[in-house]
Amino acid sequence: MSDSERASDDASGSVLVTGGTGFLGLHTCQYFRDQGWDVTAFDLKPFEEEDDTDGIDFVEGDVRSEGDVADALEESGATSVVHTAAALPLWDADRIRETTIDGTRNVLWAANERDVDRVCYISSTAVYGTHDEHPITEESPLDGVGPYGEAKIQAEKVCQDFRRMGMCVPILRPKTFIGPQRLGVFQVLFDWIEDGANVPLVGWGNNRYQLLHVHDLVTAVELLLTGDEEAVNDTFNVGADEFGTMKEDFQAPIDYAETGKRTIGTPAFLTVAVLRVLEKLNLSPLYPWVYETAHEDSYVSVEKLKGLGWEPEYSNQEALVETYRWYLENYDADEEADETGLDHRVAWDQGALAVAKKVSQRI
Numbered sequence: 059m060s061d062s063e064r065a066s067d068d069a070s071g072s073v074l075v076t077g078g079t080g081f082l083g084l085h086t087c088q089y090f091r092d093q094g095w096d097v098t099a100f101d102l103k104p105f106e107e108e109d110d111t112d113g114i115d116f117v118e119g120d121v122r123s124e125g126d127v128a129d130a131l132e133e134s135g136a137t138s139v140v141h142t143a144a145a146l147p148l149w150d151a152d153r154i155r156e157t158t159i160d161g162t163r164n165v166l167w168a169a170n171e172r173d174v175d176r177v178c179y180i181s182s183t184a185v186y187g188t189h190d191e192h193p194i195t196e197e198s199p200l201d202g203v204g205p206y207g208e209a210k211i212q213a214e215k216v217c218q219d220f221r222r223m224g225m226c227v228p229i230l231r232p233k234t235f236i237g238p239q240r241l242g243v244f245q246v247l248f249d250w251i252e253d254g255a256n257v258p259l260v261g262w263g264n265n266r267y268q269l270l271h272v273h274d275l276v277t278a279v280e281l282l283l284t285g286d287e288e289a290v291n292d293t294f295n296v297g298a299d300e301f302g303t304m305k306e307d308f309q310a311p312i313d314y315a316e317t318g319k320r321t322i323g324t325p326a327f328l329t330v331a332v333l334r335v336l337e338k339l340n341l342s343p344l345y346p347w348v349y350e351t352a353h354e355d356s357y358v359s360v361e362k363l364k365g366l367g368w369e370p371e372y373s374n375q376e377a378l379v380e381t382y383r384w385y386l387e388n389y390d391a392d393e394e395a396d397e398t399g400l401d402h403r404v405a406w407d408q409g410a411l412a413v414a415k416k417v418s419q420r421i
Contacts, residue, residue, distance in 0.1 A: 070090075070093055070094040070095045071095060071096070071137045071138055071175075071283075072095060072096035072097075072098075072134065072135055072136045072137050072138070073090050073095050073096070073097055073098070073136055073137075073138045073139065073140060073283070074098045074100055074130060074131060074134045074136035074138075074139045074140075075087050075090075075097065075098070075099050075100065075139075075140045075142060076100050076101070076121055076127075076139065076140070076141045076142055076143035076161075076165060077100075077101055077121075077141075077142040077143030077144065078098070078099025078100050078101045078114075078116070078142070079099055079101040079103055079104060079105050079106075079109075079116070080101065080142065080143075081239060081240055081242075081272070082142045082180065082235065082272060082275065082276075083099060083101065083142045083143075084099075084105070084109060084239065085237065085239075085272045085273070085275075085276050086140050086142060086276050086279060087099050087111070087114045088110060088111075088114070089273075089276045089277075089280070090140075090280070091113045091114055093280065096115075096134075096135075096136075097113070097114045097115065098114070098115040098116070098117055098130070098133070098134035098136060099111075099114055099115070099116045099117070100116075100117045100118075100119055100121075100126075100127075100130040100134075100143075101116075101118070101119075101143070102118065102119070102120055103118075104116060104118065115134065117129070117130040117133055117134065121141075121143045121157060121161030121162075121164055121165060122156050122157060122160055122161050122164070123164070124164045124167065124168070127161075127164045127165055127168045128168045128171075128172075131168050131169065131172050131174065132172070136174065137174060137175045138174065138175055138176045138177070138178070138283050139165060139169055139174055139176070139177040139178070140177075140178050140180070140279055140283070141162060141165050141177055141178065141179045141180060142180045143157065143161055143165075144157060144158050144161075144180070144210075145157035145158055145206075145209075146206070147184075147204060147205075147206035147345040147346070147347050148343075148345050151205035154205045154206055154209050155205065155209050155212075158206075158209035158210060158212075158213050159209050159212045159213050159216065162179065162213040162216050162217065163216050165177060166216060166217065166220045166225065166227065169225070170220060170223065170225055175226065176225075176226040176227070176228065176282070176283055176287075176290075177217075177220075177225065177226075177227050178227075178228045178229075178230065178279050178282050178283055179213065179214070179217050179227060179228070179229045179230070180230055180232065180279075181210050181213065181214055181229050181230060181231045181232075181293075182206075182207070182210045182231060182232065183231045183232065183233050183295065183297070183356075183358055184202060184203055184206055184207035184210055184347055185200045185202050185207055185210045185211045185214065185231060186198055186199075186200060186201065186202075186231075186358075187200075187201035187202060187203050187207060188201075188203075188350075188351055188354050188356070192266075192355050192356075192357055193357050193358055193359040194295070194357070194358045194359065195295070195358070195359045195362075196231070196292075196293050196294065196295055196359075196362055203346065203347050203350065203351070204345075204346055204347060206347060207347065214229055214293070217229055221291060226287050226290070226291045227291065228282035228283075228290045228291060228292065228293075228294070229292070229293040229294070230275070230278060230279065230282065230293075230294055230296050231293065231294065231295050231296065231358070232270050232275050232278075232295075232296045232297065233268045233269055233270045233295075233296070233297035233298070233356075233357075233358065234269050234270065235269070235270040235271065235272045235275050236269060236270070236271065236272065236377050236378065236381045237271050237272035237273060237377065237380065237381055237384075238272075238380070238381065238384035238388075239384065239388075240272070240381050240384075241385075241389070243343060243344065243348060244381060244385075245385070245389070246343060247308070247311075248311070248381075248382050248385045248386075248389075251311055251312055251315050251317065251319075251382065252315065252385075252386065254317045254319060255319060256319045256320055256321070256322050257308060257312060257319070257320075257321045257322065258321075258322045258323075258324050258329070259304055259305065259308070259321055259322065259323055259324060259352070259353070260324065260326055260329045260330060260333070260349050260352035260353045261304075261323065261324065261325075261326035261329070261352065261353025261354075262305070262323035262324075262326075262353075263303055263304040263305030263306075263308070263321055263323045264303050264304075264305060264323075265303060265304055265353055265354055265355045265356070266301060266302065266303055266304075266355050266356070266357050267301070267303075267304045267307070267352065267355070267356050267357070267374075268297040268298055268301045268356060268357035268358065268374065269297070269298055269301065269307070269374045269377055269378070270296060270297045270298050270370075270372075270377070271298070271370070271371070271372035271376070271377035271380070273371065273372065274296070274298070274370040274371055274372055275296055277368065277371075278294070278296045278363060278368050281363075281366055281367065281368050282294070285366055285367075289366060290366065292362075294360075294362055294363040294366075295358040295359060295360055295362065295363065296360060296363055296368075297357065297358050297360055297370075298370055298372060298373055298374050298377065299360060299364075299369075299370045299373070300370075300373035300374065300375075301357065301373060301374035302374065302375075304321070304352070304353075305321050305323065306375075307374040307375050307378060308321050308378065309321050310374075310375035310378050310379050311378045311379050311381075311382040314379050314382060314383070315382070326353040329349070329353075330349055330350065330353075333349040334346075334349075337349075
């Protein structure tokens with residue numbers, strides 16, 4: 059379904075987006091606003107000054123607070139909720155559980171009490187852990203990696219409880235998603251590329267690792283908020299349909315930069331061992347879900363979602379190049395040097411990787 063066809067659809071309504079000022083939340087708010095919906099963002103922190111938020115309302119609050127969630131739904135009058143709020147894997151285990159599990163329960167209780175039509179929950183393919191057989195389907199066993207993956211599994215169980223109470227709660231399990239305004243761990247990659255460094259991989263790079271453009275994720279959300287209730291009240295994988303090996307796909311933004319550099323394979327066991335030590339010493343921005351799985355095949359089947367009419371627009375390479383292009387045009391490392399943090403919209407402190415980059419520049 060094209061954007062123009064969606065725009066002509068009269069199935070718009072009002073939506074509350076939890077985590078609405080984060081990377082996915084912002085894109086979700088902007089997209090639904092552009093489709094004619096009444097949109098309210100709910101988050102702990104306001105939008106950035108440079109964000110395009112005309113026509114988007116904002117309610118400050120915390121998903122860990124039942125009262126805050128209830129007040130946000132009351133104030134917004136939303137008939138649908140997109141629940142994107144989550145704690146990233148870099149956060150401590152207690153904060154992850156409180157935000158991801160308790161926060162999801164708070165959102166669903168408040169929505170149920172106010173007869174909200176649908177709550178679309180954004181889960182993660184981290185619920186699968188690593189698998190030997192690919193593609194991973196929605197029926198594959200769940201084995202979450204670390205507190206983040208485990209909490210996502212528990213949050214999905216909360217969603218299923220509310221389905222049994224009669225609510226429509228579609229669940230999306232996205233692959234790692236990127237696009238304009240995505241920084242975080244990808245800012246590390248882009249910084250290396252911009253500075254003319256080779257990009258070392260965890261492993262030799264012959265594994266297939268699926269990504270996802272945030273636009274394709276948001277159109278999947280739209281489909282689940284507007285499609286037939288019986289069909290969408292289910293769990294769906296979402297990821298790029300076109301992707302190659304890590305070596306091939308991550309070479310694309312390097313080639314776009316025309317630095318003459320390349321991706322470089324490494325012995326996975328040695329690289330992982332070093333990154334484990336650096337992470338324990340708080341000298342690396344890479345968390346276990348990244349470095350423990352980056353050398354493995356990791357891709358999911360999206361046929362179930364495509365069966366509802368969803369079609370992705372971006373391949374892995376197109377998503378990486380567009381995100382890197384946005385980075386070049388909009389990110390100033392000197393101006394934002396002190397703005398590192400632990401979410402996807404800010405740079406992450408590279409720690410010891412900054413030293414490794416200098417070595418890689420000389421290779």
